[in-house]
Amino acid sequence: MIGYPLAITAAASPAAPRRAVAAAGLTLYLGATPALGPSLALRLGRDRACLPVGRGHGPFESAAAARRWLSERAEALRAQLEWIGARAEFVLSLECRDPLARARAPRDELSGAAYLRAAAASRAAESAAARRFDECVEAVRAALRAEAPAAPQSLARLRPGAVDVSLLGPPALKQRLAAAAPALAARFQPVLRLTGSGPWPPYSFVEIAAGPPRGEAA
Amino acid sequence: MSGDRGLQEARLLREDDDFWLFSEEADDQQTLVDVLDRLLDRGVVIVGDLTISVAGVNLLFVGLKAFIASAERMEEARGAMIAKMRGPEEQGPETLEPKRGGLKHGGRQAEGAA
Numbered sequence: 195m196i197g198y199p200l201a202i203t204a205a206a207s208p209a210a211p212r213r214a215v216a217a218a219g220l221t222l223y224l225g226a227t228p229a230l231g232p233s234l235a236l237r238l239g240r241d242r243a244c245l246p247v248g249r250g251h252g253p254f255e256s257a258a259a260a261r262r263w264l265s266e267r268a269e270a271l272r273a274q275l276e277w278i279g280a281r282a283e284f285v286l287s288l289e290c291r292d293p294l295a296r297a298r299a300p301r302d303e304l305s306g307a308a309y310l311r312a313a314a315a316s317r318a319a320e321s322a323a324a325r326r327f328d329e330c331v332e333a334v335r336a337a338l339r340a341e342a343p344a345a346p347q348s349l350a351r352l353r354p355g356a357v358d359v360s361l362l363g364p365p366a367l368k369q370r371l372a373a374a375a376p377a378l379a380a381r382f383q384p385v386l387r388l389t390g391s392g393p394w395p396p397y398s399f400v401e402i403a404a405g406p407p408r409g410e411a412a
Numbered sequence: 413m414s415g416d417r418g419l420q421e422a423r424l425l426r427e428d429d430d431f432w433l434f435s436e437e438a439d440d441q442q443t444l445v446d447v448l449d450r451l452l453d454r455g456v457v458i459v460g461d462l463t464i465s466v467a468g469v470n471l472l473f474v475g476l477k478a479f480i481a482s483a484e485r486m487e488e489a490r491g492a493m494i495a496k497m498r499g500p501e502e503q504g505p506e507t508l509e510p511k512r513g514g515l516k517h518g519g520r521q522a523e524g525a526a
Contacts, residue, residue: 197470212468226463226470240430284432336450369434383436390434 196260198252200231201395202245202402204275207238217261218268220275224252226258229285235395239282243275246395247402251259265289267402275402281362283399284345284371284392286338286378290330290355291387293325324354330385331357334378334396341374360398368392455481 197213199222206214206221212234213224223234228249235246238314254260264271335347339362345363352358361367379388462474481489 212465213470226465226473227461228462229462269424365430372432372434376436379434379436388434388436390432392432393430 195253195255196257197226197254198228199223199247199254199263200225200228200258201235201238201247202264202271203238203306204272205242205244207394215257215260215264217264220264220271222260222264224254228252229295232395236282236393239280239393239395240249241280242279243280245271245274245278245326245396245400245402246397248397251402273404278396278399281364281396282367282393283396284361284363284367285390285394286334286359286361286371287389287391288327288334288357288359288377288382289387289389290327291385292327292355297377312383313355326385327355330382331359334382334386334388335359337374337378341370346399350398356397362396362399365393382403455479455485 200212201223203221203223204219206216211276215222215224223238225231225234231246231248238244239246243270251263252260254263291346331349336350338345342361342363345361345367348360348362349359350360361371371392375388375390379386382388456479458476458478458480460476462472462476463470464472464474
């Protein structure tokens with residue numbers, strides 16, 4: 195085994211003293227474990243377009259197998275590298291403060307009719323909380339569109355009541371989000387718990403398997 | 413991105429000057445005292461990967477799992493584990509008593525000791 199695929203750039207970088215193979219005008223960096231990928235992709239992405247490779251690929255048995263893997267999807271990867279450019283991913287994680295996933299179970303001693311009424315009330319409360327949460331998520335996304343109109347967004351639903359809103363933008367987007375996050379957190383504080391972080395490698399906007407770049411247009 | 417990453421990884425990366433992490437939760441601003449308090453009271457599990465490489469060639473990969481807690485907590489855990497291994501009959505004088513009685517009435521050990 196020669197390693198797991200971690201990151202892809204167009205030209206080799208001296209900033210990555212790591213095993214690499216080249217094919218079809220692309221450079222693929224390899225590592226002993228997929229866990230090394232995020233920090234490497236982040237480092238490489240500071241001065242050039244870089245595609246992070248998520249878990250689920252490799253490991254490769256030989257350099258020839260790695261080159262073949264790279265060549266098979268070279269066209270799509272080049273298109274994504276061009277689209278990503280010198281942009282990174284910034285993430286706002288939004289979590290509902292209401293316990294959406296935890297159903298309030300009716301007490302055992304209730305009668306049948308009371309049990310059904312309590313269960314219906316519990317379901318109604320959870321539905322209302324879920325609606326409030328979705329409305330707030332959309333309001334946050336609208337605020338982010340106003341703050342960074344050129345930054346494509348991606349929405350990932352992690353579980354009921356928890357989503358990640360990702361933005362793809364230049365490094366300067368960090369300052370604007372850092373300035374906007376406290377006000378957003380205060381505005382939606384009764385419903386949402388907000389966490390912001392970045393820059394990340396653009397995982398949410400890259401599809402390594404094949405196909406065009408992901409993420410909606412701004 | 414969410415499948416591979418989380419707040420824990422962000423907390424590690426925020427040591428980088430270029431990394432931004434915002435959290436409104438008070439427990440995200442953990443001080444060294446908070447960490448020590450948790451360490452002594454509950455124990456912590458440390459999981460890490462170490463890769464040693466020379467000239468870009470990975471030579472050695474070490475996976476590390478460690479459990480760290482106060483000596484008092486470890487004693488409690490050890491006592492509980494020993495009690496569990498011995499089984500319910502040897503956990504205390506209340507449970508020992510019926511066994512001694514049983515031996516006294518018919519067991520060979522009781523006869524030999526007398």
